[in-house]
Amino acid sequence: MSSVNLMAREVAAKIVFYGPGLSGKTTTLRKVYETVRPAHRGEMMSIATEGDRTLFFDFLPVKVERVGDCSVRLALYTVPGQVFYNATRKLVLQGADGVVFVADSQAEAMDANRESLANLEENLLENGIRLDRFPLVMQWNKRDLDNVLSVEELRRELNPRGVPDFESAATSGRGVMDTLKTITRLVIKDLRAKRIVPPPRPAPPPPGSAPAGLEAQLAQHLHHRQPPATTPPASTGSTAAAISATPVPRTLTAPAPPRVEPAAVPVVSANTGSKVLGPTSALAPGDLFDHARAAEAAFIAGDYTTCVTACTDAVRRAMAFAGEGSLAQQAFLLHVDGSDLLRLQGLSTLPQLRVDDAAFALYVLMQVFVRLNAVGLPTAG
Incomplete structure (x- = not known):
């Protein structure tokens, strides 16, 4: 079967x-x-x-x-x-x-x-x-x-x-x-x-069109997480002031943002204005905290290529805590799924990355962080 x-x-x-x-x-x-x-x-x-x-x-x-x-x-x-x-x-x-x-x-x-x-x-x-x-x-x-x-x-x-x-x-x-x-x-x-082989993923929508399916749902979710724009109220009439004060949601179809470097984009709560941790950075050891934050920020910004690159680099650094040896040996020692690591490496060769590719990269990074925490790595000092 x-x-x-x-x-x-x-x-x-x-x-x-x-x-x-x-x-x-x-x-x-x-x-x-x-x-x-x-x-x-x-x-x-x-x-x-x-x-x-x-x-x-x-x-x-x-x-x-x-x-x-x-x-x-x-x-x-x-x-x-x-x-x-x-x-x-x-x-x-x-x-x-x-x-x-x-x-x-x-x-x-x-x-x-x-x-x-x-x-x-x-x-x-x-x-x-x-x-x-x-x-x-x-x-x-x-x-x-x-x-x-x-x-x-x-x-x-x-x-x-x-x-x-x-x-x-x-x-x-x-x-x-x-x-x-x-x-x-x-x-x-x-x-x-027999409908066992999944159908091909749909082609990416043309520029300027609204995303469809799972990507649309994720985009909508991300829009709701964005902090409201702080546009000062206009001085001419109540209607104009209300329009100018309305938050403008970010969209995934906007021009690609610049490459995000570690610690360059903090995650901010829309309600309190304070910094909060995403699930990946919450699991990250101190040495890799900035890399995890950068990957999360790139995902929120819709820069999936940067997200995958940051995750791949963070995974490589995290696996090195298991000691010297090949990636396969490090994965064996940490009980990390080797097929997931191979899939993550293969994403870097794709000409265009999608939201599910970036989500998968974050999943692999969290998996590695969980295994490091389980075995007590990295050790203090």
């Missing part, structure tokens, strides 16, 4: 490579691992028998290109080929969003192919899924060997539904990535049809 992280705009989908023993499932997954850039893959795990057959499963999380404004993370599995491990097959197949059936193209393997395909259909039915309504791609493997059946024969015997199929030689990688790209497209199409 796929999962969606709405805050990170990320969809996780599970694809299972199914087929008879020694058909090339594990070799296919290894070739994917070698092909995908290291930054976009996780650790590959495999448990095999003495005969080099997959006993349990291979697992390879791979991050693929964005779909709309959502990134997609694939979890790739293989099942054991041997029939007597069918209980494990069922376990691995649970929650799958799509299947690649890896068939052995050799003539002597046709019976094993048929048996494995029938087993796939049976196991899916136990989960309430019909194979003809499920994302499926056929991979005709071992096309580099002699004594292989023609593609027409394989289609006639194993692909009467006419699902997409590809010839492959997993040892060399031929056809492997084409198969993966196609099953990924089918899975994403199926998730969209």
